[in-house]
Amino acid sequence: MIWAALVVVYVVWGSTYLAIRVVVEADIPPFLGMGLRFLVAGLLMLGYLWLRHGRERLRVSPRELRGAAVMGLLLLVLGNAMVAVAEQTVPSGLAALVVAAISLWFVLLQVAGGERPPALTWVGILVGLAGVAVICVPRGGIEGVEAWGIGILLFGTISWAFGSYFSPRLGLPRNALVASAYEMLAGGVMLMVVSAATGEFGKLHVSAVATEGWLALAYLIVLGSLLGYTAYGYLLANAPLSLVGTYAYVNPVVAVLLGWAILAEPVTAIVLGGGALVVGGVVLVVNGERASARARQAEKSPDLTPDEAMV
Numbered sequence: 001m002i003w004a005a006l007v008v009v010y011v012v013w014g015s016t017y018l019a020i021r022v023v024v025e026a027d028i029p030p031f032l033g034m035g036l037r038f039l040v041a042g043l044l045m046l047g048y049l050w051l052r053h054g055r056e057r058l059r060v061s062p063r064e065l066r067g068a069a070v071m072g073l074l075l076l077v078l079g080n081a082m083v084a085v086a087e088q089t090v091p092s093g094l095a096a097l098v099v100a101a102i103s104l105w106f107v108l109l110q111v112a113g114g115e116r117p118p119a120l121t122w123v124g125i126l127v128g129l130a131g132v133a134v135i136c137v138p139r140g141g142i143e144g145v146e147a148w149g150i151g152i153l154l155f156g157t158i159s160w161a162f163g164s165y166f167s168p169r170l171g172l173p174r175n176a177l178v179a180s181a182y183e184m185l186a187g188g189v190m191l192m193v194v195s196a197a198t199g200e201f202g203k204l205h206v207s208a209v210a211t212e213g214w215l216a217l218a219y220l221i222v223l224g225s226l227l228g229y230t231a232y233g234y235l236l237a238n239a240p241l242s243l244v245g246t247y248a249y250v251n252p253v254v255a256v257l258l259g260w261a262i263l264a265e266p267v268t269a270i271v272l273g274g275g276a277l278v279v280g281g282v283v284l285v286v287n288g289e290r291a292s293a294r295a296r297q298a299e300k301s302p303d304l305t306p307d308e309a310m311v
Helices: 001-027 030-053 062-086 092-099 102-112 121-135 147-169 174-199 209-240 247-263 269-300
Strands: none
Touching: 001 030, 001 062, 001 092, 001 209, 001 247, 030 062, 030 174, 030 209, 062 092, 062 147, 092 121, 092 147, 092 174, 092 247, 092 269, 102 247, 102 269, 121 269, 174 209, 174 247, 247 269
């Protein structure tokens, strides 16, 4: 079951970059498209929880509701929706490679909070940042890619990292599915407001949207949001974090391959080189953090062998 959930997170979350690209290319405005995605997914999740566990499961305190709204703002509005905005000019595979840098921001936030990462983690940060710099070279050797698109992606990753890092301080609902449902609902509502304020409603011509655009949006709602979040929550509860964390460098590979195979997106030497550095940096960071966690566990339980400390 763990490997089935892991495959879902690998493939489904890796494929969401392709689905988002299809949505924006089908002339569904980015804020409106992502607003519909999270609004519908949040309502479906709440409906499922109500039917399965009763209305009591959905009761949350005002503080928990505010925390979920803040998470919806940082992760979904300022984070995930920025991917859709950027993919108006940035290929889906390249977007996934830039987003992989989020693991680097996590570590930098930990440093700002007083933690001391091991040397391997610092090497990974430097390698990953070098990869981001290579990808962000103006015009990057890819026709049609605008610098503002890369900048928006980087902003989105930083917002996602901030939200994830500060989430324990926000007093979120204890049940992960309830928290996700309210986060998606809040993010969806905020995105719909942004969409209305920016005039996107007037830009959407339903009859002109290709069928594949609606199918891609449905894919994002059902698989990307509902199934993906459920599988991820299951992994967090049942699998080692070191194993769960591998999605951070598998998703970009899946996204690049799908973008190349299905949308014929260009894969240049700059993309491959910069992407390899980003993914390599993330691998080093994950391994460095894994080794640091083992060392901390061994200090707490000095009688354990190194192998036992990994369990």
